[in-house]
Amino acid sequence: MQLILHISMIIAYIIGGCIVVLPLVIWHAHTHSYICKRCGYKFSISTFKDLISPHRLLKCPKCNKWAWQKEVKNSKYH
Numbered sequence: 001m002q003l004i005l006h007i008s009m010i011i012a013y014i015i016g017g018c019i020v021v022l023p024l025v026i027w028h029a030h031t032h033s034y035i036c037k038r039c040g041y042k043f044s045i046s047t048f049k050d051l052i053s054p055h056r057l058l059k060c061p062k063c064n065k066w067a068w069q070k071e072v073k074n075s076k077y078h
């Protein structure tokens with residue numbers, strides 16, 4: 001019985017964490033763009049990509065090279 005309670009607590013924490021983190025990630029993906037450090041091309045990424053790449057190591061869609069891209073805010077949302 002104790003174990004079931006423990007597991008349901010962990011599940012509650014995971015669900016709670018998703019509810020808090022997901023809107024943040026969606027907001028971040030929509031308000032930020034990236035500038036390729038190799039060719040200077042500005043591009044945005046999908047919410048899912050933003051979620052799985054918090055380290056900002058992204059592949060440039062123009063030159064197809066992996067790099068630690070520079071993060072910039074989207075000006076149209078300000």
Ligand SMILES: [Zn+2]
Pocket residue numbers: 036037038039040041060061062063064065
């Ligand atoms: Zn590039």
